[in-house]
């Protein structure tokens with residue numbers, strides 16, 4: 001008697017934790033999850049973070065939320081924050097939730113890609129000839145520097161310290177160089193620091209220079225001071241390929257890149273525990289738009305969900321090893337914009353729901 005082979009076990013559904021958060025977070029996450037479900041079969045569970053979690057549990061990152069994120073294949077976050085600081089300096093702050101999550105999951109490499117889409121050339125405050133062809137990635141160190149240094153405050157004074165170790169700088173430099181070396185990129189890394197003032201920046205510059213010279217000699221490396229980089233990002237954005245920088249500078253410069261695309265609402269990000277797998281393998285990670293909770297427009301159905309939808313594309317590509325689905329989502333967003341879709345931040349009147357429908361229709 002011959003035995004037939006056992007039927008192949010169905011591929012496990014990737015487990016996604018969604019953290020809607022605050023303000024427009026729930027609006028943009030709901031939209032992005034519709035797009036995610038349109039391109040595959042995923043098991044999604046939602047957990048609270050930020051002010052929503054403080055309201056429910058007193059903590060911005062409750063232990064149940066962290067445990068679920070640690071066990072998930074990938075995490076999608078909307079935004080946290082109420083837009084105002086609590087009167088009591090000891091009170092928990094929503095933003096601590098996202099910072100603790102990044103640190104707890106070891107997500108030191110934050111990728112913030114920026115592409116100027118031809119359809120949106122007129123939406124940028126920059127001249128079209130300056131933004132034409134811009135395709136850069138900010139690689140922001142995410143778990144060190146001022147955000148995580150020793151700090152204290154009294155009624156009369158306060159300090160935050162900026163610390164970097166050689167190991168922290170080396171590993172994020174490797175991520176930037178790996179990305180710069182990939183097909184379609186220009187093998188150029190611009191490292192941004194403030195080496196004319198800060199010791200951490202001098203260590204940063206020396207370490208980046210050494211890693212590139214020893215391990216990535218084919219990568220063209222240059223260094224810019226952060227003030228000059230801020231200027232160059234709007235005067236000559238097309239000159240950048242991969243921008244490598246520390247935590248605080250990366251936060252500020254990446255919001256500035258909104259001027260290139262036309263709106264902060266369009267920018268996605270991926271926070272990873274290392275370089276994306278070159279073979280498209282599963283990496284996990286946290287995926288979130290660059291923008292915040294936008295309290296000024298929350299609850300009105302006006303927010304652009306595209307930064308979160310494009311973060312889903314990054315999740316599919318870098319977190320879940322599904323590059324074809326990622327390409328499909330990005331192409332659908334481009335087709336919808338080509339067809340004239342414009343939310344108020346881009347000068348139009350499309351709602352969040354209109355945008356979701358347009359992307360789903362273009363898939």
Ligand SMILES: NC(=O)c1ccc[n+]([C@@H]2O[C@H](COP(=O)([O-])OP(=O)(O)OC[C@H]3O[C@@H](n4cnc5c(N)ncnc54)[C@H](O)[C@@H]3O)[C@@H](O)[C@H]2O)c1
Pocket residue numbers: 024028078079080081082083084095098264265266288289290291292293294295296297302303304305306307345
């Ligand atoms: N990762 C995060 O969760 C994250 C990121 C940035 C800011 N924040 C928090 O968000 C709160 C508000 O901060 P803020 O106002 O300085 O920055 P923000 O990014 O929330 O908003 C800045 C401006 O951009 C607009 N905007 C942002 N996202 C948009 C979208 N998707 N569509 C259309 N317009 C959009 C807003 O309406 C606002 O005018 C603060 O509590 C801050 O700490 C959270």
Ligand SMILES: CC(C)[C@H](C(=O)O)[C@@H](O)C(=O)O
Pocket residue numbers: 080081095098099251290292
């Ligand atoms: C909310 C805040 C802590 C966060 C940051 O500064 O990293 C945000 O501005 C971002 O860019 O993701």
Ligand SMILES: [Mg+2]
Pocket residue numbers: 251252255290
């Ligand atoms: Mg920011």
